[in-house]
Amino acid sequence: MVVEQTRDAALELLASLSPEQRAKISAPFDTPDHKDWTYLPGDRPGLPLAELSAEQERSALRLLELSYSERGLADTRGVMAAEIILRELDDPMSVAETGGWAGSTVGERYFLRVLGDPAGSEPWAWRLNGHHLALHVTLVDGAIGFTPQFFGSNPAMVLAGPHAGRRFLTAEQDLGFDLLNALKSDQRAVAVVSGEAPHDILTRHDPIADPGVLHRGLPYGDMDAQQRQLFSLLIGQYVGRAAGPIGLQTWQDITEHGIERLTFAWAGATEPGEGHYYSIAGPTFLAEYDNTQDDANHIHSVWRDLRNDWGQDLLAAHYAMGRH
Template identity: 30%
Template sequence: MPTMKLRFPLLTAALSLATLAPLSPVLAGGAGTPAAKPVTADAQTTKVVTAANAFLNTLSATQKNAVLFAWSDTTQRKNWSNFPLGGPGANRKGVRWGELNAAQRAALMTLLGTVLSPSGVDMVKGQMLADDLIRATDQGQGPAGAGGPPASGGARTTAGPAAPPAAAPAGGPPAGNRPQVSFGSEYYFVSFVGTPSATSPWMLQFGGHHLAINATVVGPNITLSPSLTGGEPIKVSFNTQTYTLVPNVPVEAQAAFALLQSLTPAQRTKAVVSTTRTDLVLGPGQDGKTLQPEGLPGRAMTAAQKTQFLVLIKDRLGILNADDLAAKMSVIQKNLDQTYFAWFGPTTSAGAAYHRVTGPSVIIEFSPQANDGDPANHLHNMYRDPTNEYGAAWTTLK
């Protein structure tokens, strides 16, 4: 698969971060209105609450004031985006990774490790690293912070960073014909909607360019619906070596392609809705939108194909910690016959086509972006549970 080639002096240092050195962010949440039924944290969420409070205790009074929002603050709850800071609608609030000291970052990483799985933590680190590489190589030729194509219509240039003009803000790309946007890990934000609690609902948010983790915690339950993942670049080439920065993406792409290849001609006719790639449907700002199932339902699959279908779903949801993932996968498996697999795009390789999973309690979108050359190297992906957006099934949202 073609990969982006980077040539600049800082790449070696940057790639060292791919070994998962402490370069990562996370999220935290808050208390508020009582849940529909009294609930108490289990062992897993007790760890989460403890880690959240430990992180908050490292913050100054000013930082605490910036990071905590009321549970009833629906504006902040929905304040997430795939764009870099300064892009359309990307006005994140909370505390920036770049404003945290080493001890605070370590505490935030510990919190992240209780909410997410090890692979989820690796995914977050990889996406932050990828954005640092964009910051180092992007020359400001594209339109308003979308991570989109340069104005000329060509691929984003990656020949090496130009020195930013003196007027450019810290972390922002050089000024081209694009409004100033801020790339890099220091522009990822953490916030809490509500206060960490073992009994009352709260939400932990962490996000930046191509990432929006929204973890709602209610007693023993945690949901990541809705959350946006993906990244750019997924892979880079340097000194004849290819490095995978965001490991989850190729795994998910291969799982979807394996399911497609297992289908009979008749099944494939149903699953392949179009040979033209489509774009993300249920991204930022699309809360409450209904998506009709398309493609091949689980009931039309063989036992082996159903197993592969569950592997595909678990590859996406597996960023969640094992305890909460098991509960979620149990519900999805019960509804698998009513869950659909749909493919939009070329059918000859993994990663370049859009695929979608649509079921009673799960919606997954995998959306490659072709505006930077290789679609498989720039992804906008979504996970939603239509029955439990922002934990609505567990609590009363205002």
């Protein structure tokens, strides 16, 4: 149902675009840069959100609403709000936070793209990319791939101006510290893998995530009931951005492949205010959180599916069945 609704939303959006807009937003599914992505500043392939009319924007939002939960949508808007606030701090007259993207400065920094033909029977994808935001949704034979997914924020907490005190991606940090502080001393000795946090997430924006770059840390299976609950809540901060059916499928995959094998690793300061980092890694699920840059007020966080980034597992089944 979600797949068909997403297809309809994409077709509605494409039908509303001018030929020039369609040329910007469209690319073949097998385009050579299919797996190229980044969370750094700069232009991306695709149609800038700033070029959407109000009607087109509603169609674009429909794509987001079908794949993302209410919190996922709120986090998406939060990333963009932080971008606006950052620019306001640099230049108070540069941009004002508004409800829409049309003609806005922030809309010029985020790009929407559709790969493949939603009207056909072959796999297709849509993605929204920009500074500190990378959303990738792949649709194959009635199923959805949801990763790589990146959310970041600079600032993590606004220190000055009319927005002072506002925080972004708060639970990713707070639950991480809650879990760390719930560990006993012998468990902390396993979970804390370094006194110094890395400068950024270790899997970076590589097309294929390499879990081998991560430290192992403390397994879920070695935690007590309270610690496991906190660990599950922390995982839920990433998985919970997905719309209900997608999130439930992810939890099922984590459980089937052995939730007890998921590990929690910490590096850096053990109190807020100084650089800190954690990773969560298992047979299929990988998440990283880093808050070290700009005096530990600049968040990078990522969710990767080691089996199904870019819909790889879905695509393998699709091609194995000869559906292409």
